[in-house]
Amino acid sequence: MKGIIGKKVGMTSIFSPDGKQTSCTIIEAGPCVVTQVKTKETDGYSAVQIAYGDKKEKHTILAEKNHFAKANTPAKKVVKEFRDYSLEKTLGETISVEIFTEGETVDVVGTSKGKGFQGVVKRHGFSGVGEQSHGQHDRQRAPGSIGNSSDASRVFKGMRMAGRMGGDRVKVKGLKVVKIFPEKNYILVSGSVPGHIGAVVFVQK
Structure with missing residues (x-):
């Protein structure tokens, strides 16, 4: 498995050379920092923990500061662990949208909009x-x-x-990666993903 943390920016349309229109969701994915690498020898299973989004120092407890200091990175808002990460990563390494390629399919996990009673x-x-x-x-x-x-x-x-x-964890499977903009950390996936604009989502393969 490989994955990255991002936030939902909005929706747009992409036109193919033959004029076919595809509705896409824009996700600002990364850059994420590897904050911990777990192995079977030390932790009993293999996983990579990555973090996304800067967090104010006054809102960070000491344990979090020390944890992020090991990766030589400031405090982050969102921390996510991916089991059996297919890419070889080291502590403090940066993960960007370039881990994905255009045309492959991904799964997007997010929290659906709350609709009340x-x-x-x-x-x-x-x-x-x-x-x-x-x-x-x-x-x-x-x-x-x-x-x-x-x-x-x-x-x-x-x-x-x-x-x-609403307000439930939802996974949308089999979304196609339509376009990648590495300079803006944007990844465009076909169709819609759960959550409101600005919501945190996990893109994984």
């Missing part, structure tokens, strides 16, 4: 009870029956009902 139509795609009839009021988006009366006498666990929606 939502009903069953928006949250689970229900159709609602139906049209309004005599004596009924505001039934179009109602959930309908949620359980039996005498036999089960309860509502089963896992029943799809209204509740908090």
Whole structure:
């Protein structure tokens, strides 16, 4: 596995030579610093820990300062560990978008937008009870029956009902790397990725 930490910048479109339009998400990925290298001999498994985004010193505890000082780098906001990193990296080394190539597919992990408390139509795609009839009021988006009366006498666990929606960890697989701009640390991937503009995302292969 190889990966990098970045933030979602926004969306744009790329046109191919034959005129085909592709919707893309712009991700500002890196530069990231290797803050720890774990091996099977010392830690029991192989992994590379990388960090992204500068953090104010007054918001950094002493343990974090000492940890980042080993890599000779200032304090960082986001720290992520990638298991079985396919590229050979050393402590303090910088990782940029150039670890990826145009045309390959990647997975993007992020936190989806929080949508608050939502009903069953928006949250689970229900159709609602139906049209309004005599004596009924505001039934179009109602959930309908949620359980039996005498036999089960309860509502089963896992029943799809209204509740908090969004704010979940989401992985979008198989996104194509359309374009890379090393001078700006930009990587353009086809399609959409979870999260709001400015949200932290993990691009991995």
